[in-house]
Amino acid sequence: MKKEGFFTVMWIPHSQGRVRRMRISKFIFSLSITGAAVALVALFFLVHSYLQLKEKVNLLDELERVNRIQKVKIFSLAEKVKDFTKTMERLQELEDKLRTLAGVGESVSGKEASLGKGGPQVYLPPVEGPAVGLPEQFIIEKEHPFSYALIGRTEENVNYLEREAKRREEGLGEIEKILLQKKDLFASTPNIFSVQGWISSGFGRRINPFTKKREFHQAIDIVAPWGTEVKAAAQGEVIFAGWLGPYGLAIKVRDGYGYSTVYGHLSRILVKKGSRVSKGEAIGRVGSTGRSTGPHLHFEVWFKEKPINPLDLMVEPLG
Numbered sequence: 001m002k003k004e005g006f007f008t009v010m011w012i013p014h015s016q017g018r019v020r021r022m023r024i025s026k027f028i029f030s031l032s033i034t035g036a037a038v039a040l041v042a043l044f045f046l047v048h049s050y051l052q053l054k055e056k057v058n059l060l061d062e063l064e065r066v067n068r069i070q071k072v073k074i075f076s077l078a079e080k081v082k083d084f085t086k087t088m089e090r091l092q093e094l095e096d097k098l099r100t101l102a103g104v105g106e107s108v109s110g111k112e113a114s115l116g117k118g119g120p121q122v123y124l125p126p127v128e129g130p131a132v133g134l135p136e137q138f139i140i141e142k143e144h145p146f147s148y149a150l151i152g153r154t155e156e157n158v159n160y161l162e163r164e165a166k167r168r169e170e171g172l173g174e175i176e177k178i179l180l181q182k183k184d185l186f187a188s189t190p191n192i193f194s195v196q197g198w199i200s201s202g203f204g205r206r207i208n209p210f211t212k213k214r215e216f217h218q219a220i221d222i223v224a225p226w227g228t229e230v231k232a233a234a235q236g237e238v239i240f241a242g243w244l245g246p247y248g249l250a251i252k253v254r255d256g257y258g259y260s261t262v263y264g265h266l267s268r269i270l271v272k273k274g275s276r277v278s279k280g281e282a283i284g285r286v287g288s289t290g291r292s293t294g295p296h297l298h299f300e301v302w303f304k305e306k307p308i309n310p311l312d313l314m315v316e317p318l319g
Contacts, residue, residue: 078154084161091168098175187279188256190233190301191313194263195286197224199318200296203309209293218307219262219300222318226267226295228286232277233261233299233310241273247298248290251283264298265290 007029011020201221208215236255244250247264251271254260267287277283288295301310 074154081154081157081161085157088161088164088168095168095171095175098172098179185257187235188259189313190255190259190261190310191315192231192233192280193222193314193316193318194230194233194299195222195224195228195297196318197222197228197296199223203307203311210291219264219298220310221296221298223294223296224286226286226288229282230263230266230284230286230297232279232281232283233301234259235279236260236277238271238273238275238277238283241269241271244290246291248292249284249287250290250298253277253283258304260302262298262300262302264300265292265296267295 005026007024007026009022009024011022013019199220200223201217203220204217205214206217207213232253234253234255236253236259238251239254239260240250240252242249244252244264247262249266249269250262250264251266251269252260252262263284265286265288266284267289268285269283270285271277271283286295286297292298299310301308301313
């Protein structure tokens with residue numbers, strides 16, 4: 001039978017004392033060394049796991065703080081969307097008013113349902129103390145994950161508002177186009193007096209001062225001092241500028257939209273044939289050329305090749 005080996009451990013003191021001996025078998029010694037090694041490895045893994053767990057806890061705390069802040073921002077965004085919805089509703093009302101002023105019908109979107117409503121149904125309650133990472137006036141309860149539903153509603157409202165904004169842009173662009181057309185129509189309509197004075201002969205039948213016969217007068221005669229500026233009653237293109245028989249020095253302007261005007265008995269012409277004139281621009285001066293009894297402006301308005309009474313178009317008084 002093989003004899004079991006032993007180790008002898010001795011304690012020898014430096015001072016006077018007894019030497020102690022302890023006899024340990026090789027098996028017990030090896031088992032002790034192995035147990036110590038296992039304990040050290042287990043301790044290492046325990047410390048490592050603790051550090052990892054602590055790091056994860058810190059990360060979760062940070063994520064929770066960020067989540068709280070994001071919830072507040074979600075509510076803030078929802079409020080902004082609700083305010084923007086109200087702004088879009090006011091733009092809808094403005095567009096309808098502009099359409100009424102422009103004389104056009106209601107927009108297509110105006111006939112549809114009203115704009116969607118945004119904003120949270122439950123608002124953040126006040127708290128007595130500050131919450132971590134949040135302003136003092138807000139607190140968000142974990143038991144109320146309604147912010148997820150709010151995110152979905154907010155996204156739907158944002159998409160709806162994008163479509164409404166495009167409709168408003170198209171609607172206002174249409175109104176702008178119509179108003180520009182009306183502005184051009186107004187500028188091309190001879191509805192201001194070319195000179196200020198008094199009417200000596202109106203539109204319609206009258207006694208001709210030269211022939212003494214009753215005949216149709218297709219203009220109005222406005223008496224004004226010699227040399228007074230004659231202004232264009234509407235914008236347009238000068239199609240004639242020169243001597244025109246009994247009209248004397250005269251100007252013809254094609255105003256557009258079916259209108260044209262004639263200015264006769266001028267003492268001077270300030271524009272040339274082919275030039276463009278603006279409404280209110282000086283184009284000549286009052287005179288008494290041609291068949292005339294004294295200084296005045298002979299003013300004709302034609303619409304679609306027919307003479308009309310200029311007074312029916314005027315938007316300002318004659319004084």
